[in-house]
Amino acid sequence: MTATGIGASVKRKEDFRFLTGRGTYTDDINRPGQSHAYILRSPHAHAEIVKIDTAAAQSSPGVIAVFTGADYDKGGLPAGWQIHSKDGSPMVEPPHFPLCKDRVRHVGDQVALVIAETYAEAKDAAEKIDVTYKELPAIISTADADKPGKPQVWADAKNNVCYDWHLGDKAATEAAFAKAHHVTKIDLVNQRLVPNAMEPRAAVGDYDRATGEYTLYTTSQNPHVIRLLMGAFVLQIPEHKLRVVAPDVGGGFGSKIFHYAEEALVTWAAGKLHRPIKWTAERSESFLTDAQGRDHVSHAELAMDKDGKFLALRVSTIANMGAYLSTFAPCVPTYLYATLLAGVYTTPAIYAEVKAVFTNTVVVDAYRGAGRPEATYLLERLVDKAAREMKMDRVEIRRKNFISREAFPYQTPVALQYDSGDYDATLDGALKASDWAGFESRRAEARKRGKLRGIGISTYIEACGIAPSAVVGSLGARAGLYECGSIRVHPTGSVTVFTGTHSHGQGHETTFAQLVSDTLGISIDSVEVSHGDTNKIPFGMGTYGSRSLAVGGSAIVKAMDKIIAKAKRIAAHLMEASVADVEFKNGTFTVAGTDKSVPFGTVALTAYVPHNYPITELEPGLEETAFYDPLNFTYPGGCHICEVELDPDTGVTKIVNFTAVDDVGRVINPMIVEGQVHGGVAQGIGQALLESCVYDEQSGQLLTGSLMDYCMPRADDLPNFKVATQSTMCTHNPIGAKGVGEVGAIGSPPAIINAVIDALSPLGVQDISMPATPLKVWQAIQSAPAKMAAE
Amino acid sequence: MPTVEMTVNGKRASAQVEGRTLLVQFLREKLGLTGTHIGCDTSQCGACVVHVDGRAVKSCTLLAVQANGASVTTIEGVANGETLHPMQEAFRDNHGLQCGFCTPGMVMTAIDLVTNNASPSEEEIRHGLEGNICRCTGYHNIVKAVKAGAAAMKG
Numbered sequence: 001m002t003a004t005g006i007g008a009s010v011k012r013k014e015d016f017r018f019l020t021g022r023g024t025y026t027d028d029i030n031r032p033g034q035s036h037a038y039i040l041r042s043p044h045a046h047a048e049i050v051k052i053d054t055a056a057a058q059s060s061p062g063v064i065a066v067f068t069g070a071d072y073d074k075g076g077l078p079a080g081w082q083i084h085s086k087d088g089s090p091m092v093e094p095p096h097f098p099l100c101k102d103r104v105r106h107v108g109d110q111v112a113l114v115i116a117e118t119y120a121e122a123k124d125a126a127e128k129i130d131v132t133y134k135e136l137p138a139i140i141s142t143a144d145a146d147k148p149g150k151p152q153v154w155a156d157a158k159n160n161v162c163y164d165w166h167l168g169d170k171a172a173t174e175a176a177f178a179k180a181h182h183v184t185k186i187d188l189v190n191q192r193l194v195p196n197a198m199e200p201r202a203a204v205g206d207y208d209r210a211t212g213e214y215t216l217y218t219t220s221q222n223p224h225v226i227r228l229l230m231g232a233f234v235l236q237i238p239e240h241k242l243r244v245v246a247p248d249v250g251g252g253f254g255s256k257i258f259h260y261a262e263e264a265l266v267t268w269a270a271g272k273l274h275r276p277i278k279w280t281a282e283r284s285e286s287f288l289t290d291a292q293g294r295d296h297v298s299h300a301e302l303a304m305d306k307d308g309k310f311l312a313l314r315v316s317t318i319a320n321m322g323a324y325l326s327t328f329a330p331c332v333p334t335y336l337y338a339t340l341l342a343g344v345y346t347t348p349a350i351y352a353e354v355k356a357v358f359t360n361t362v363v364v365d366a367y368r369g370a371g372r373p374e375a376t377y378l379l380e381r382l383v384d385k386a387a388r389e390m391k392m393d394r395v396e397i398r399r400k401n402f403i404s405r406e407a408f409p410y411q412t413p414v415a416l417q418y419d420s421g422d423y424d425a426t427l428d429g430a431l432k433a434s435d436w437a438g439f440e441s442r443r444a445e446a447r448k449r450g451k452l453r454g455i456g457i458s459t460y461i462e463a464c465g466i467a468p469s470a471v472v473g474s475l476g477a478r479a480g481l482y483e484c485g486s487i488r489v490h491p492t493g494s495v496t497v498f499t500g501t502h503s504h505g506q507g508h509e510t511t512f513a514q515l516v517s518d519t520l521g522i523s524i525d526s527v528e529v530s531h532g533d534t535n536k537i538p539f540g541m542g543t544y545g546s547r548s549l550a551v552g553g554s555a556i557v558k559a560m561d562k563i564i565a566k567a568k569r570i571a572a573h574l575m576e577a578s579v580a581d582v583e584f585k586n587g588t589f590t591v592a593g594t595d596k597s598v599p600f601g602t603v604a605l606t607a608y609v610p611h612n613y614p615i616t617e618l619e620p621g622l623e624e625t626a627f628y629d630p631l632n633f634t635y636p637g638g639c640h641i642c643e644v645e646l647d648p649d650t651g652v653t654k655i656v657n658f659t660a661v662d663d664v665g666r667v668i669n670p671m672i673v674e675g676q677v678h679g680g681v682a683q684g685i686g687q688a689l690l691e692s693c694v695y696d697e698q699s700g701q702l703l704t705g706s707l708m709d710y711c712m713p714r715a716d717d718l719p720n721f722k723v724a725t726q727s728t729m730c731t732h733n734p735i736g737a738k739g740v741g742e743v744g745a746i747g748s749p750p751a752i753i754n755a756v757i758d759a760l761s762p763l764g765v766q767d768i769s770m771p772a773t774p775l776k777v778w779q780a781i782q783s784a785p786a787k788m789a790a791e
Numbered sequence: 792m793p794t795v796e797m798t799v800n801g802k803r804a805s806a807q808v809e810g811r812t813l814l815v816q817f818l819r820e821k822l823g824l825t826g827t828h829i830g831c832d833t834s835q836c837g838a839c840v841v842h843v844d845g846r847a848v849k850s851c852t853l854l855a856v857q858a859n860g861a862s863v864t865t866i867e868g869v870a871n872g873e874t875l876h877p878m879q880e881a882f883r884d885n886h887g888l889q890c891g892f893c894t895p896g897m898v899m900t901a902i903d904l905v906t907n908n909a910s911p912s913e914e915e916i917r918h919g920l921e922g923n924i925c926r927c928t929g930y931h932n933i934v935k936a937v938k939a940g941a942a943a944m945k946g
């Protein structure tokens with residue numbers, strides 16, 4: 001391994017600009033003649049728009065235009081995935097116009113768009129818009145949304161049901177339950193979360209009257225997807241007249257995958273007004289409009305034989321979609337959730353039912369992990385409870401049911417085929433690193449100090465590296481999920497890599513440069529990674545579902561294969577050898593059995609200065625593009641162990657140790673990989689202990705609408721993390737990479753809650769819901785069957 | 792409209808502003824210093840931290856007119872030309888940043904923290920960073936970076 005090659009913790013190339021304030025985020029971009037947009041939003045969760053009077057706003061200082069739903073003459077925001085219900089009927093797909101036409105369906109819904117010379121003027125003018133609403137009763141609760149007699153969000157969606165879907169073999173599952181020795185049951189809520197990337201969403205729309213080209217600068221994880229959705233479905237602008245640029249993006253975590261109303265509005269209005277228009281969300285708007293995450297209510301049952309072997313699992317879940325369908329919302333609680341319910345276990349029969357419901361709340365879509373944290377939380381809480389009921393050791397019940405390392409490829413009963421893994425290895429690694437064996441003495445020691453100490457475990461798997469196009473197409477995806485990579489070798493031998501993935505914190509500019517510099521044998525400083533601009537990058541599906549290295553990196557490898565193949569032909573010509581005899585290693589072409597050699601740089605120059613060149617057989621130039629469509633999902637997995645100490649007087653939970661041992665496949669840059677795990681675990685801890693998105697059940701007002709009310713993890717809420725990787729290679733992509741972006745958020749929440757329950761178990765407490773806030777823990781202690789013995 | 796005048800990163804800067812203009816808006820919009828970020832509207836996130844007369848301040852919490860006559864340092868004024876400040880270098884060495892959005896505020900807060908406490912303990916660092924939210928890193932590497940930066944700043 002070289003100092004900058006595959007496997008080295010190379011310091012990031014992108015850091016210098018971020019550390020010196022030279023990054024360029026969307027809100028940093030200003031176009032000549034730029035105007036500013038403010039969006040007037042609904043104050044009601046559910047209301048008819050009776051009348052909008054914009055006259056006073058139109059004549060307010062600085063105002064250029066005011067638009068309402070009546071003015072908007074283009075299409076609605078599309079859903080990218082179609083789910084069919086059990087009875088074969090397609091999901092209910094309500095219209096989603098960027099400006100509401102006659103009804104608002106959640107607090108924050110777009111009512112009017114004001115464009116003015118300055119943002120302050122636009123905002124002032126919006127206050128002068130007089131909207132007459134007729135308020136309607138709202139439905140907020142996930143669990144109650146499908147009950148008869150509740151307020152209806154959409155006339156077409158009876159009992160607010162978007163779809164009623166299922167997966168698995170119901171008959172086999174029922175049969176296994178019938179002969180079970182014991183059945184463990186659990187009811188769980190996976191609470192709604194707000195992604196809260198630190199950069200608020202922003203969009204700048206621009207229209208060039210000379211060329212008729214539109215440009216949208218936007219905070220997106222996938223600019224080509226936005227171009228496709230907005231161009232083809234919403235505004236009907238063909239791709240060659242629409243450029244989408246996602247420059248530096250300040251975190252996404254899923255929330256910046258989706259196509260949002262504001263992107264369409266600034267682009268549309270820029271075309272109408274012939275002025276660039278900037279819109280930037282205030283944080284309060286982010287809370288009211290960024291797609292939120294999770295929000296499941298589930299019941300699950302696990303059937304076991306007398307030895308604790310899992311016989312069958314049945315799950316029924318209600319998933320909240322919010323008021324509309326966000327871009328990928330329909331697939332999150334189905335194909336990214338129920339398909340994961342085998343987990344790392346050999347459970348032979350599984351049946352899952354998922355009902356998606358509409359409510360008068362902000363849309364819900366993918367948030368770090370998307371479906372897989374929900375599946376993992378359900379399984380790992382259930383398995384812990386099963387162990388308690390069966391009076392079995394928590395580790396042993398898991399081991400007993402693990403898919404063994406010899407069993408791969410392993411076909412689960414819920415559609416997925418795992419390619420590789422070693423769950424005993426990651427479990428053993430985590431048990432050792434966390435000193436699981438020594439825990440009871442730490443518990444006893446803490447007890448002497450009046451503290452309740454607990455330890456919790458989760459062994460998880462996820463499916464990422466999204467995704468084989470044909471497979472997802474058959475499951476309802478309306479797009480392919482391959483990736484595109486392009487390598488441009490310049491005449492002097494430096495290289496620009498164009499990737500369709502997008503980096504918004506993941507460090508692709510470094511990781512991909514390592515991959516390319518190592519493979520081509522050139523200095524990492526000679527490699528530049530370019531992403532985020534549809535006018536530069538041939539195509540792309542973007543970054544989400546931990547796909548960038550596994551899918552995007554593989555496309556880059558395929559493009560490099562083509563480069564090397566062509567370069568070998570040029571080198572063969574230069575060395576007067578047969579192509580079959582040319583070898584390429586460490587940046588040099590050689591002829592086997594001779595001392596002839598020619599460096600990569602010479603071949604590059606020859607490609608562009610083809611004086612001595614096989615011109616009749618080969619085009620000049622050295623640039624190649626490849627598309628890579630994965631053959632399967634990838635399956636990272638691992639074991640997370642959390643140790644907590646509870647203060648019974650205050651209910652405060654302190655995480656004293658957190659250990660993650662993850663199998664993420666091939667690691668290119670260990671420093672970046674560890675950073676990804678840290679960040680994911682922090683979000684998992686946020687979900688387990690701190691964060692919850694709460695609406696008033698009557699009025700539908702968002703009660704946690706600011707960073708003062710929504711508890712984000714801060715530096716003094718979190719511990720240091722012990723993270724390690726223990727990998728098996730992905731068997732079906734050329735890198736062997738599985739993905740790391742989401743594992744932290746997937747594996748950690750159940751480990752933390754299992755630890756809290758373990759700490760409370762001496763008092764007879766069996767359950768605590770997320771987030772396990774001090775109040776909840778304190779109340780659990782107060783109402784526990786057993787009291788804390790006075791020391 | 793009032794005129795404000797201040798020294799920003801060692802250079803005199805003045806502009807006419809509306810009374811309601813925040814310092815962060817003045818820096819970003821009037822002076823084009825977009826390294827200082829806006830992450831919230833409730834003074835919670837710390838993405839906007841700059842130094843005003845040597846003290847770390849959330850520039851979204853101050854009107855531009857309140858900084859009239861002050862000396863302001865933003866993230867753009869921290870490095871010495873192309874040579875990073877030891878705290879910036881420590882963030883780079885310890886992978887203390889991912890998306891980079893919280894980073895300018897983190898670095899400005901960290902420099903202030905170390906200026907007031909040359910050898911902060913881990914607990915003091917975590918406490919000192921309370922006003923800065925990072926959604927990407929889980930703080931583990933930021934804490935490491937601040938520790939390393941403190942050591943480097945001692946020289």
Ligand code: FES
Nearest residue numbers: 830834836837851
């Ligand atoms: S912008 Fe969030 S604290 Fe200033």
Ligand code: FES
Nearest residue numbers: 889893925926927
């Ligand atoms: S690095 Fe992204 S918010 Fe801190």
